Amino acid sequence: MQAIQKSPERLPNMQPTKPKVYIIVPAYNESAVIAETIRPLLTLGYHIVVIDDGSHDNTYEKACQLPVWVLRHPINLGQGSALRTGTDFALQQGAQAIVHFDADGQHPPERIHDLLAPILNQETHIVLGSRFLDPEHSKEIPTLKKWVLKLGITFTGLTSGVWLTDTHNGLRALSAAAASQICITEPRMAHASEIITQIGKLKLPYQEIPTYIRYTEYAQQKGQSIFNALNIVIDLLLRKVFR
Amino acid sequence: MNLIQIVLSALLLIIVATYFTRLRSQLRDRLLVLCMAIGVFALLLFPDVSTQVANIFGVGRGVDFLFYLAHAGSVFIAIILYSKVRQQSEQIAELTRQIALKTARFAPDDTHSN
Numbered sequence: 001m002q003a004i005q006k007s008p009e010r011l012p013n014m015q016p017t018k019p020k021v022y023i024i025v026p027a028y029n030e031s032a033v034i035a036e037t038i039r040p041l042l043t044l045g046y047h048i049v050v051i052d053d054g055s056h057d058n059t060y061e062k063a064c065q066l067p068v069w070v071l072r073h074p075i076n077l078g079q080g081s082a083l084r085t086g087t088d089f090a091l092q093q094g095a096q097a098i099v100h101f102d103a104d105g106q107h108p109p110e111r112i113h114d115l116l117a118p119i120l121n122q123e124t125h126i127v128l129g130s131r132f133l134d135p136e137h138s139k140e141i142p143t144l145k146k147w148v149l150k151l152g153i154t155f156t157g158l159t160s161g162v163w164l165t166d167t168h169n170g171l172r173a174l175s176a177a178a179a180s181q182i183c184i185t186e187p188r189m190a191h192a193s194e195i196i197t198q199i200g201k202l203k204l205p206y207q208e209i210p211t212y213i214r215y216t217e218y219a220q221q222k223g224q225s226i227f228n229a230l231n232i233v234i235d236l237l238l239r240k241v242f243r
Numbered sequence: 244m245n246l247i248q249i250v251l252s253a254l255l256l257i258i259v260a261t262y263f264t265r266l267r268s269q270l271r272d273r274l275l276v277l278c279m280a281i282g283v284f285a286l287l288l289f290p291d292v293s294t295q296v297a298n299i300f301g302v303g304r305g306v307d308f309l310f311y312l313a314h315a316g317s318v319f320i321a322i323i324l325y326s327k328v329r330q331q332s333e334q335i336a337e338l339t340r341q342i343a344l345k346t347a348r349f350a351p352d353d354t355h356s357n
Contacts, residue, residue: 051343064350071343077336085340089347187336241264242326 019097019120021046022090023112026082027103031057033218038066040109041101049089050103051082059103079170080191084184091180096120098179102170104218111211115173118207125178125204128164129171129211137212148229155233156193160200164208168192171211178204189228190235248301263322272323279316283309 023046027034034050041048048068052060054076063070071085083100090098097119101107111129118124132138141149149168157163170192174182181202186194199206262271286293286309293305302308 054339064348067351068349069347070350071347073339073343075335075339077339081336081340085343088340089344092344238329241260242329 018045019116020093020095021097021099021116021120022086022093022095023048023099023101024051024083024086024090025049025101025103026051026053026079026086027055027059027063028053028076028079028082029055029057029059030103031055031059031062033105034059034062034103035066037101037103037105038063038068041112042067044109044112046099046112047090047093047095049086051086053077053079053082078186078188078191080184080189080194081187083191087174087179087184091176095176095179097173097175099173100170105216106213107171108212108214111171111209112173114209115171115211118209119173119175124207125175126199126206127173128166128206128208129169130164130166130208131169131211131213132165133208133210134212140215141213142215152193152229152232156196159236160193160197162196162200162206164196166208167196169211169213186235186239188231188235190232190239193232193236263326267326276320279312279319283312283316 023041023044025034025038025041025048027050030037038048038050048066050063050066050068050070052063052070052072054073060070060072069089071089073082073085087098097116099112099115101109101112107129115127115129118127131141149166153164153167156167172195181204182195182198184191184194198204286296286305290305293309295305297303297305297308300308302311
């Protein structure tokens with residue numbers, strides 16, 4: 001096996017003094033949209049890391065055509081594991097800050113600067129996107145989904161002591177220090193709750209910023225079913241018993 | 244249901260939960276399985292004892308009592324197996340992640356680096 005490559009000294013469009021930020025994009029069967037999702041990120045001047053989580057389609061091949069880091073899990077593990085792999089890779093490369101960004105195009109790339117600013121200005125260690133802080137766009141959230149999310153917020157608040165306005169938004173940024181302390185052990189979708197629990201336990205400073213979710217037809221079709229919330233609760237309970 | 248049944252059931256739940264969350268080790272698991280096997284073996288050799296023991300627990304027949312124990316033993320073993328499968332899944336996940344890290348590549352080019 002080859003040794004881990006180091007980042008080239010300069011990437012296209014990258015200023016030498018730009019902070020070393022890695023955008024982690026976990027992807028599973030996203031060949032239809034991966035290129036579209038990544039392209040607007042290329043102009044930001046940050047390092048992009050796509051983790052193909054054992055896709056059956058040609059997500060990996062499509063990602064390999066872009067000027068990004070590409071890692072591949074030989075078998076599908078889940079978004080939590082993919083984020084962990086990407087984060088570990090970024091830390092090995094000397095990242096100063098890490099962004100988590102979904103591959104399905106639901107997240108707005110223009111929010112990444114707002115996400116990173118408090119971390120790069122050393123005001124905080126973790127910035128979380130919240131769709132409920134954006135009054136204009138939060139009207140677009142389907143009603144049933146809104147109620148399930150609110151239940152999730154209450155559940156997470158009670159179990160972690162951290163009360164957020166949006167606990168299952170995949171858009172987040174972490175300083176390298178925070179990223180190295182938080183260990184994502186939940187392989188699938190319970191990682192979002194796990195991250196928040198660890199923020200509470202480790203007393204890491206955090207902030208929320210407004211963001212929005214683009215509820216495209218593609219994303220809605222692919223997105224988590226509301227009943228997956230039950231899976232998340234069961235995963236978290238099982239982890240408490242089988243440590 | 245009388246009070247002793249409630250109290251004993253609650254105590255049993257607490258003991259089992261404590262065991263699975265805090266006290267497990269390979270040695271203790273094996274000792275427990277061994278004790279269960281010895282107990283069953285003893286009851287097989289001395290079947291009348293099973294009826295006497297059953298009566299202490301408020302169960303009429305020795306055979307019924309043995310079935311209850313066998314059922315509890317099966318559940319115990321199923322939980323142990325599930326726990327081992329979870330551990331193995333975690334090991335596989337860790338191996339998968341290490342493979343991904345070691346084969347990371349910076350695109351784009353037209354050929355795969357391996």
